[in-house]
Amino acid sequence: MRKFYFTPGPSQLYYTVEEHLKNALKEGIPSISHRSKDYEKIHHHTVEAIRSLLALPDDYHIFFTSSATEIWERTIQNMVDTESFHLVNGAFSKRFFEIAENYRINAMSQVAEEGEVVEAEELLIPETAELIAITHNETSTGASQPVEDIKKIRKAFPDQLISLDVVSSAPYVNLDYNLIDTAYFSVQKCFGLPAGLGVWIVNNRCLQKAQTLLNKDRVIGSYHSLPSLLEKSIKNQTPETPNALAVYLLGKVATDMVDKGIEQIRRETEYKAAVLYQAFEQSNILKPFVAKELHRSKTTLVAETTIPSKEIISKLSEKSFVVGSGYGKFKDKHIRIANFPTHSKEHVEILADELLKIKK
Ligand SMILES: *Cc1c(COP(=O)(O)O)cnc(C)c1O
Numbered sequence: 001m002r003k004f005y006f007t008p009g010p011s012q013l014y015y016t017v018e019e020h021l022k023n024a025l026k027e028g029i030p031s032i033s034h035r036s037k038d039y040e041k042i043h044h045h046t047v048e049a050i051r052s053l054l055a056l057p058d059d060y061h062i063f064f065t066s067s068a069t070e071i072w073e074r075t076i077q078n079m080v081d082t083e084s085f086h087l088v089n090g091a092f093s094k095r096f097f098e099i100a101e102n103y104r105i106n107a108m109s110q111v112a113e114e115g116e117v118v119e120a121e122e123l124l125i126p127e128t129a130e131l132i133a134i135t136h137n138e139t140s141t142g143a144s145q146p147v148e149d150i151k152k153i154r155k156a157f158p159d160q161l162i163s164l165d166v167v168s169s170a171p172y173v174n175l176d177y178n179l180i181d182t183a184y185f186s187v188q189k190c191f192g193l194p195a196g197l198g199v200w201i202v203n204n205r206c207l208q209k210a211q212t213l214l215n216k217d218r219v220i221g222s223y224h225s226l227p228s229l230l231e232k233s234i235k236n237q238t239p240e241t242p243n244a245l246a247v248y249l250l251g252k253v254a255t256d257m258v259d260k261g262i263e264q265i266r267r268e269t270e271y272k273a274a275v276l277y278q279a280f281e282q283s284n285i286l287k288p289f290v291a292k293e294l295h296r297s298k299t300t301l302v303a304e305t306t307i308p309s310k311e312i313i314s315k316l317s318e319k320s321f322v323v324g325s326g327y328g329k330f331k332d333k334h335i336r337i338a339n340f341p342t343h344s345k346e347h348v349e350i351l352a353d354e355l356l357k358i359k360k
Contacts, residue, residue: 014192142302
C-alpha cells in the first residue's frame with residue numbers, strides 16, 4: 001500500500017520529483033563533471049529559481065552545504081569572534097546554541113518554554129553580541145516566531161548580524177529578506193526533496209565579517225568558509241564535488257513552485273493548517289500544543305495527545321498516513337504533522353477526518 005508521508009522531514013516528496021528524477025537520469029546528471037559548463041548551467045538555474053521564489057535581494061548570495069546543521073557550525077566559524085545570542089524555544093534552536101558553546105565563545109541565550117516563543121518585548125540582548133540567532137519555525141514544538149517580531153528585533157539591533165532558521169518554513173514564510181543577514185534551510189522539509197542538501201543565504205555584511213575574522217588570523221574553516229564558497233559560486237560551482245542531482249532537483253522544484261505561484265502556495269498552506277487545527281480542537285484526544293494562536297506553526301503542526309501517540313500513529317498508518325511522533329521527551333505525548341506544499345488539500349481533509357474518527 002502506498003503511504004503518504006506527513007512527517008516533518010524527511011516527508012512526502014514534492015509531486016513533481018518523480019518525473020524530474022527520471023529526466024535527470026536520462027540526461028546523465030549524476031555523471032556530469034562539477035567543473036563543466038553543464039553543471040554551471042544547472043547551478044545557476046537553481047540559484048536563480050530560489051532567488052525568484054523567495055524574492056531575495058539581488059546582492060544576497062546563495063551557497064550549498066550538506067545540511068542546515070552544517071550551516072549552524074559554519075555560521076559560528078564565519079560570523080562570530082566572541083559573542084553570539086540565541087533565542088531558544090525547543091530542540092533545534094537549542095542545538096544551534098550548543099554548537100556555539102562548543103566553539104568556546106561567549107554564547108548567550110534567552111529561553112522560552114516549549115510551545116512558546118521568546119517575546120520580542122522581553123528580549124535582553126547585549127549590544128556586544130555579534131550575531132542574533134532566531135528560529136522562525138521550531139519544528140520540535142510547532143511554535144513559530146511572528147515575522148513582526150523579527151522586524152522589531154532588526155529595528156532595535158541594526159548593527160548586529162541576524163541569522164534566521166527557516167528550515168521548516170521556507171518558502172511559506174512571507175519574509176522581506178532585507179530584514180536579516182543570513183537565512184538557511186534544508187531541502188527535505190517544505191521543498192519535498194531527498195535529504196542531504198543545505199541552502200545558505202548570506203548578504204555582504206556576513207562576507208565582510210568573515211574577512212574581518214580572517215584578517216585577525218582567526219580560523220574560519222577551510223573548504224566551506226564563506227570566502228571559499230563565494231569564490232566558487234561566482235563561477236556557479238562549489239568547492240567540493242557537489243550532489244549535482246540534488247542541486248538539479250532543487251532547481252526544478254523551485255521553478256515548479258514559482259510557476260504555481262508563491263501566493264497560491266501560501267493560501268493553500270493556510271487553508272490546510274486551518275483544517276488540521278480545527279480537527280485538533282474538535283478531537284477528544286488531541287489539542288494544539290502551542291496555546292497562543294499567533295505562535296502556531298502553519299507548516300509543522302503539533303498536537304498534544306491524551307492517549308499514547310503511538311496508538312494514533314498506528315491507526316493512521318492503517319489508512320496509509322504516516323505522521324510524526326513527538327520530538328525528544330514528547331515522543332509519546334505529541335503527534336507532529338507536516339503541512340508542506342506537496343500535501344494536497346484533499347489528503348489533508350481526509351487526514352483530518354481520520355483524526356476525528358480516533359476516540360478514547
Ligand atoms: C530539520 C531542522 C534542522 C536540521 O536540518 P538538517 O537537514 O538535519 O541539518 C534545523 N532546524 C530546524 C528548525 C529543522 O526543522
